[in-house]
Amino acid sequence: MTTNSWLTALQENGYRLTSARRAVVEKMAHTRTALNPLEVYDQTRAACPGLGLVTVYRTLEKLEELGLIQRVHQPGGCNAYLPSAHGHQHLLICRACGKAEYFEGDNLDEFFARVGQQNGFTISEHWLQLFGLCPTCQAK
Amino acid sequence: MTTNSWLTALQENGYRLTSARRAVVEKMAHTRTALNPLEVYDQTRAACPGLGLVTVYRTLEKLEELGLIQRVHQPGGCNAYLPSAHGHQHLLICRACGKAEYFEGDNLDEFFARVGQQNGFTISEHWLQLFGLCPTCQAK
DNA sequence: GCTATAATTGAAAAACGTTTTCATTATGAC
DNA sequence: GTCATAATGAAAACGTTTTTCAATTATAGC
Numbered sequence: 001m002t003t004n005s006w007l008t009a010l011q012e013n014g015y016r017l018t019s020a021r022r023a024v025v026e027k028m029a030h031t032r033t034a035l036n037p038l039e040v041y042d043q044t045r046a047a048c049p050g051l052g053l054v055t056v057y058r059t060l061e062k063l064e065e066l067g068l069i070q071r072v073h074q075p076g077g078c079n080a081y082l083p084s085a086h087g088h089q090h091l092l093i094c095r096a097c098g099k100a101e102y103f104e105g106d107n108l109d110e111f112f113a114r115v116g117q118q119n120g121f122t123i124s125e126h127w128l129q130l131f132g133l134c135p136t137c138q139a140k
Numbered sequence: 141m142t143t144n145s146w147l148t149a150l151q152e153n154g155y156r157l158t159s160a161r162r163a164v165v166e167k168m169a170h171t172r173t174a175l176n177p178l179e180v181y182d183q184t185r186a187a188c189p190g191l192g193l194v195t196v197y198r199t200l201e202k203l204e205e206l207g208l209i210q211r212v213h214q215p216g217g218c219n220a221y222l223p224s225a226h227g228h229q230h231l232l233i234c235r236a237c238g239k240a241e242y243f244e245g246d247n248l249d250e251f252f253a254r255v256g257q258q259n260g261f262t263i264s265e266h267w268l269q270l271f272g273l274c275p276t277c278q279a280k
Numbered sequence: 281g282c283t284a285t286a287a288t289t290g291a292a293a294a295a296c297g298t299t300t301t302c303a304t305t306a307t308g309a310c
Numbered sequence: 311g312t313c314a315t316a317a318t319g320a321a322a323a324c325g326t327t328t329t330t331c332a333a334t335t336a337t338a339g340c
Contacts, residue, residue, distance in 0.1 A: 120275040
């Protein structure tokens with residue numbers, strides 16, 4: 001179960017397991033849509049009533065540091081998070097509801113390296129994201 | 141000259157030409173590195189002493205609305221702007237100095253459409269950006 | 281060129297998201 | 311159970327962006 005492996009990862013890195021962290025991890029490990037800190041806060045208070053927004057920020061920070069979640073940049077904002085893809089994958093995001101799918105880019109790395117060479121750049125990272133409407137939001 | 145065509149575009153859209161706008165346009169039309177509002181402000185005050193930061197924000201907003209500049213998302217922040225590419229191009233950005241190059245993606249659109257289809261999404265936009273070090277910053 | 285009108289300006293204040301501070305609480309090792 | 315200390319939530323601080331507002335300035339019409 002993902003939740004437990006995330007909690008183990010926190011523990012193995014010297015972080016304590018608290019009810020606040022359990023609740024945030026439970027939410028983030030299973031979300032299929034990108035959530036920003038306030039959304040995580042709102043959707044987690046039911047499971048952890050006393051939860052503070054500050055703690056959400058701090059927990060997201062740790063999960064990102066451990067590579068369990070990743071920040072997602074969208075036209076409407078750049079503070080939402082998703083569970084990280086396994087290996088390097090690219091994102092397909094619904095503009096309406098934030099639902100995300102991962103996809104693989106066949107041999108894009110080769111192309112990216114060539115572009116870098118042609119411009120004299122050394123490439124260290126790339127972002128590839130597609131935006132559109134998911135099946136559910138198309139129907140609305 | 142780019143500056144004049146930008147000023148004409150502003151005028152044709154009902155905006156007045158002021159010394160503040162001329163100064164910001166002069167700066168943005170020629171920059172090769174992504175600049176955020178504060179950087180534009182600092183680098184434009186010499187040419188327009190009384191300039192206010194608020195006016196920089198408002199002018200950038202109009203230039204973006206007219207499609208003359210585009211917002212650039214980077215690992216370190218998402219509030220910098222570059223002159224827009226002609227046609228749809230992709231970005232190669234230096235992590236150190238913000239210098240940007242545009243490049244074309246051969247037949248990526250076809251690939252993107254296929255990914256959308258496979259997931260039942262209709263694709264309306266895509267972002268492709270490479271990050272690395274430009275020749276100048278590699279030497280440092 | 282002069283005037284009238286309305287857009288634009290900069291300063292200050294407000295709003296917003298995020299981070300820091302700090303006293304209190306709770307975890308985990310012993 | 312005790313203890314050291316990590317983690318918490320409330321409040322305050324912070325930096326960025328937006329709004330408000332009175333004064334200024336560009337432009338169209340004369």
